[in-house]
Amino acid sequence: MSVVTNTTTIGAIDAPSRRNTELALLVFAVAIPVFAYANVGLAMTGKLPSGMLGYGLGLGLLAAVGHLVVRKFAPYADPLLLPLATLLNGLGLVMIWRLDQSPRLIQRAKSAFGAFHPDAPKQMLYTAIGVALFIGVLMLLKDHRILQRYTYISMAASLFLLILPMFFPAVNGAKIWISIPGFGTIQPGEFAKIIIAVFFSGYLMVKRDALALASRRFMGLYLPRGRDLGPILVVWGVSILILVFETDLGTSLLFFGLFVIMLYVATERTSWIVFGLLMSAAGAVAVASFEPHVQSRVNAWLDPFACYKTDKTGACEQIGQAIMSFGSGGTLGTGLGQGNSDLIGFAANADFILSTVGEELGLAGMMAILLIYGLIVERGVRTALAARDPFGKLLAIGLSGAFALQVFVVAGGVMGLIPLTGMTMPFLAQGGSSVIANWALIGILIRISDTARRPAPAPAPSPDAEMTQVVRP
């Protein structure tokens, strides 16, 4: 007699592994960017780009290796995460390559730095490193619960990573980079995002009952005891302060949101949300009142075209340019390679890559991209729901919540929905740290989802089976 106990939302016993679904989706995830690549070449020069074979093979190879590793080391993993990440990364590479072809940006780079270096080959390299890290995570991290052991090491590591850029010179007004000679620059904040989520998960898993129950009621809110909340509040506060001093506002917002979400999920107390919103409002007002960098961003958000009125040359705020490029894209877009999103100039292929998507792929393309991001987040949340251990749940929701917040903050900033804070669009934007860190993030999510969906070992035959017969009257 077989006993079927469905203990989770999706992880039914004997559930299909869905590895073949993943493979089929990966074929699309590679084919679509390859077609997009051809499209850019045809639109801009009238012939198929010469690097097309290399590009297609490279992306295909990375996807294939990724898939094989998942098949081997995480056979029950969520089938959507890898194809979605591959598709975004592939499209990002196409967009970056497309912006590399822009005469305007080439001209700009030549007059500013004396030489132009295309970003696409570098991005391809970073993607390879990212996929390697993804593979590394899957191969080395057999069970995500191992990470639990490193709760306090994670705390130290994340603080170290956040402090590190203080000792390096500021780039474009923000001290968020460390430069390694001969390699380039690294943005440790992207990695700190994952590591701090590990710390929060480990700590909260242990303290969640104390935080939720051993609390005092104060003005209608339940406040936990200081010795429970204290350490996490300190770590969080320090990291926010560091980021504020490094003027990396996007990341500090992200850390804050991550903290509130995880605390809420761990304690199940709505008061944390209220508390979090009040604190963020207070923090935002405080930062905005003493930080000119923030003030200018808020002003640009309120009136994206204000600077054009004073600066007749038109080379002013990016946000106005970005909004116009979205508007010019319209419903169907101008077509890849045929827009003028490069008018944004600086950071067109990084923070502002989304306006290239908006202009050249139009509303339709933007909806698709946003849906892909939405799907990644949704698969992450489902993984959290399905996970059977509180640590896995917290880590999965922390990572997917951070991902969602990052997408919202960047896309919302570029589209003028909220003030711009300066972060990269995961996978899409040019930037090594971002791509590598996000591949690691996907790797961890896949690992958790594999554990969550893995069939439970068959229960040991119960010696009491005979004795629990249905009693008939």
Next chain:
Amino acid sequence: MNKPLRRIAIFCGLLIMALMIRDNWLQYVRADELNAHKYNRRVQIERFAHERGNIITADGQPMTSSKETSGSDFKFKRTWNNGTLWSPVTGFNSQAFDSSQLENIEDKILSGNDDRLFFDRTLSMFTGEKKQGGNVVTTLNSAAQKAAFEGLGGKKGAVAAIDPRTGAILALASTPSYDPSVFAGNTNADTNARQKLLNDKDKPMLNRALRETYPPGSTFKVVTASAALENGLYTSIDEPTRSPVPYPLPQSTTPLKNEGNIPCENANLKVALQWSCNTVFGKISDDLGNKKMIDEANKFGFNDEVFTPVRADASVYPKDNRPQNAMAGIGQASNRATPLQMAMVAAAVANDGKLMKPYMVDQLQAPNLDVLSKTQPEKMSQPLSAANAQKVQALMENVVTDGTGKRGAIDGVTVGGKTGTAQHGLNNSEKPYAWFISYAKTDQGSPVAVAVVVEDGDANRDDISGGGLAAPIAKAVMKAVLKK
């Protein structure tokens, strides 16, 4: 823990939804507004991304062309075939400094964005042809334009020539002129060239034929004579006028004199116009009164802007007191007229009193030369009856055969004209303007009426200078139209 997880899931969904709503707002609701936003450089890039259509003379010569350039967002640049000659007609079109006149008014056709070209655009989208602008075919006569421009030479002045039968503008010259090619791009050199033109005290960018008003001087006596006949002050051009020499200006101690010793006492209209008698026409103006003079001037087109479609400034016959009105009757005081206006006066007389609305765009063509629209000549007003018009024609023709306008005469052609020398400046201290208005006539009516003004006339030789300086230019223009 699943309950808060579900709530977080909803929260993440709301974040993505907010982005989607915002995106729809930007890319669907506000797309048109943002796409045409004045700070959106794409509008400019698009404007210069295709070959622009041309502005063409009536005899098929393109005044403009387009050149492909490199090193900037703007692929094509406007160039002119003899820009100095044609800039008063076309205006300028610059990558950095927008456009003016015909280039501006007909921009949609020239750039190919006009709705009437929608079908062409859609078709070329499928055939893969490059987008192209349509052409503007003007009424300008290249020979007449050249004659006018060369006649003005190094002098400051303007020429306007009209076909009296239709109102078609045949020549529109203004000197000193400028070449719009020099600032058609968007480089520093273009900016400097434009700044130099703007700083030039001779104002080369001013279109004197349309946008500058001058005191019309004695040429206005044609209007005064028409007013006298129309209002029945005199019925015949041979009727003596009972006017003294000098004529005492009403309500004033100043006598109005003539230039030189000419037979003006009690002279009839014919003699009075032949010698350009100030006394006679000053008195006529006063006899008719300010209101009747304004009415007649208005019928000729005064006191109203004219759109050809390029806007011409309004000429002014002022509302004024008696002595000033008498002076205005001889084209002085606050009386101001554009060269186009005075050409319209000559044209109305030549066309038997019927004034046709002046226009300079004959056809708008699609890039494949299909005609999109054609201007139909339009009657503007009837300043004088046909009978009176013929009387005024007799007066003007007499000026050319026996009077001050002999230098406007063309062998074998009936020419009517009127000279003028307009005093201006404080106490008439500045050099006067030399005027000449005229028309030529053939069996098929009058094909050309011209007004010429030269700014630096000779102060001492009143009417002769209008005849001496301006009449030969008018003659050359008329001959060019008549192909003689």
